[in-house]
Every structure is written in structure tokens, then in C-alpha cells.
Amino acid sequence: MESYCLIKECKRLSHCKGYCRAHYQRLLRCGDVMVDVPLKERRDKLDNRICDLPGCNRIYLKNGWCRKHARQAESGLEPRLEPYKAPNGSGHKTKKGYVHIYKNGKLQFEHRIKMEEMLGRPLLQNETVHHINGIRSDNRPENLELWCHSQPYGQRVEDLVLWAKEILGRYDN
Numbered sequence: 001m002e003s004y005c006l007i008k009e010c011k012r013l014s015h016c017k018g019y020c021r022a023h024y025q026r027l028l029r030c031g032d033v034m035v036d037v038p039l040k041e042r043r044d045k046l047d048n049r050i051c052d053l054p055g056c057n058r059i060y061l062k063n064g065w066c067r068k069h070a071r072q073a074e075s076g077l078e079p080r081l082e083p084y085k086a087p088n089g090s091g092h093k094t095k096k097g098y099v100h101i102y103k104n105g106k107l108q109f110e111h112r113i114k115m116e117e118m119l120g121r122p123l124l125q126n127e128t129v130h131h132i133n134g135i136r137s138d139n140r141p142e143n144l145e146l147w148c149h150s151q152p153y154g155q156r157v158e159d160l161v162l163w164a165k166e167i168l169g170r171y172d173n
Contacts, residue, residue: 003018005018005019005020005023006023007019007020007023007035009035019033022039051064051065051066051069052064052065053065053066053069053079053080053081056069056081065079087102088101088102088103088104089102091107091110097135097137098110098111098137099111099139110139111129111131111144114129114139114141115129115144118141118144119146127146128146128147128148128149129144129146130145130146130147131143131144148167
């Protein structure tokens with residue numbers, strides 16, 4: 001059930017301790033709800049303006065569009081409802097020097113994609129790709145090598161032998 005602000009003249013829904021957001025904020029800031037001081041009018045609720053883009057039900061803010069579509073227009077893109085998806089193969093260089101590219105709608109590291117193609121299978125959780133020359137953007141196949149960082153938890157001889165056999169079985173060919 002909806003309840004309204006404790007202030008008689010206020011027609012807003014209650015937010016906390018019986019007051020609307022505006023009166024509650026006044027109570028927190030000033031220690032008083034200041035009934036005699038009128039509240040600012042809320043344009044978005046009173047005007048009920050909606051974004052000009054068909055199908056968008058967000059509140060109009062700028063140039064007839066909501067904030068999201070106004071930003072798209074400012075950045076030179078055509079405002080639209082569905083999200084922008086980068087084409088496969090496009091990407092960028094990260095601050096650490098790695099190359100990120102889009103593949104199947106996901107942003108992935110290029111060196112991991114190249115290694116998966118070289119192996120013909122996805123990388124395992126404990127596998128990493130090392131750049132031999134140290135240049136993180138050099139993703140030529142001859143510059144990449146597969147590293148495994150798995151270790152046995154126990155130190156018993158039987159455990160070590162089982163672990164060694166598992167590693168040999170996985171990487172021997």
C-alpha cells in the first residue's frame with residue numbers, strides 16, 4: 001500500500017520515516033523539514049516528457065532525447081535502442097600492452113585466442129600464454145608459448161608421480 005509524505009501539503013510518496021525524499025533530505029541536512037519553505041518542482045515528473053526515440057520510455061533531458069541517446073548523438077553515433085556491438089576482430093590495446101579483440105561479441109585477449117587456435121582446443125584454467133620476447137602486443141605464433149602453472153598440493157611420492165603422469169599425458173604429444 002502506498003503511503004504519502006507526513007507533510008499535509010506534500011503529495012509525494014513517502015521514502016523514509018514517513019517523509020518523501022526531499023523532506024527527509026532536509027531533515028538530515030538541517031535537522032528540520034522546513035514546512036514553510038516550498039520544494040523545487042520536479043520537472044521530470046510534472047512534465048512527463050519522454051525521449052523522442054520511438055520505443056524509449058526514459059525521461060527527456062536534452063535535445064529531445066534521454067541521457068543515453070543524447071550521449072550517443074554527441075559522440076557522433078545514431079541514437080538507437082539496441083546496444084552497439086563491435087564487429088569481430090576489432091579491438092584495442094590495454095594499458096598493460098595486451099591486445100583485446102572482439103570475438104563472438106566478447107572482448108578477449110588476442111594472445112589467448114591465437115594459442116587456442118594453435119592447440120585446436122580451449123585453454124584450460126591452469127594454462128597461461130607467455131610472450132617469449134616480452135612484447136605483449138606481439139602475438140605471432142612463434143612468439144607465444146604455453147605455460148602451465150599447476151602444482152600438486154601434497155608432497156607424498158605417490159602424489160608427485162600421479163601429478164607427473166597427468167602432466168605428461170596432457171602435454172606429451
